[in-house]
Amino acid sequence: xxxxxxxxxxxxxxxxxxxxxxxxxxxxxxxxxxxxxxxxxxxxxxxxxxxxxxxxxxxxxxxxxxxxxxxxxxxxxxxxxxxxxxxxxxxxxxxxxxxxxxxxxxxxxxxxxxxxxxxxxxxxxxxxxxxxxxxxxxxxxxxxxxxxxxxxxxxxxxxxxxxxxxxxxxxxxxxxxxxxxxxxxxxxxxxxxxxx
Numbered sequence: 001x002x003x004x005x006x007x008x009x010x011x012x013x014x015x016x017x018x019x020x021x022x023x024x025x026x027x028x029x030x031x032x033x034x035x036x037x038x039x040x041x042x043x044x045x046x047x048x049x050x051x052x053x054x055x056x057x058x059x060x061x062x063x064x065x066x067x068x069x070x071x072x073x074x075x076x077x078x079x080x081x082x083x084x085x086x087x088x089x090x091x092x093x094x095x096x097x098x099x100x101x102x103x104x105x106x107x108x109x110x111x112x113x114x115x116x117x118x119x120x121x122x123x124x125x126x127x128x129x130x131x132x133x134x135x136x137x138x139x140x141x142x143x144x145x146x147x148x149x150x151x152x153x154x155x156x157x158x159x160x161x162x163x164x165x166x167x168x169x170x171x172x173x174x175x176x177x178x179x180x181x182x183x184x185x186x187x188x189x190x191x192x193x194x195x196x
Contacts, residue, residue: 047146072150114127114158
């Protein structure tokens with residue numbers, strides 16, 4: 001029997017009205033995507049992810065801020081460019097402090113179900129660091145776009161995590177992850193915002 005697992009976690013901050021939806025897919029559930037199931041870049045390509053910026057585990061909170069403050073992939077790209085061109089402290093002073101606190105909380109608090117049976121909770125930063133200290137060896141962390149929608153992704157040898165702020169996109173991403181894994185998904189759904 002082949003069991004496919006996809007974990008979905010939504011994290012919301014009521015006062016800010018901010019929320020993030022995280023999808024994590026264990027490597028064992030991704031093996032059907034490509035013969036080289038060990039390669040995170042293969043998984044990202046199969047999901048149609050266009051990488052905007054790459055970083056390490058320490059860049060996760062900034063990546064979440066880019067998602068939370070941007071309306072689209074171009075906005076996330078500008079956020080990251082402005083951050084790189086300004087002194088970090090000066091740039092982050094322009095960000096709402098509660099939003100920055102929420103991004104840090106989500107990045108470092110163990111609440112994302114990930115590879116284990118039963119599933120264990122991990123933080124996004126912990127998941128990214130799980131493949132070792134060198135990001136170049138089997139780990140990809142960054143901001144990406146699928147069509148116009150930005151997402152934070154973490155791809156490690158144990159699986160992938162994709163984070164989005166857009167509810168409609170989360171539904172489309174769930175559909176496409178399950179479709180790629182060969183799981184019956186019922187009636188075909190249009191991809192988010194008309195993207196495939």
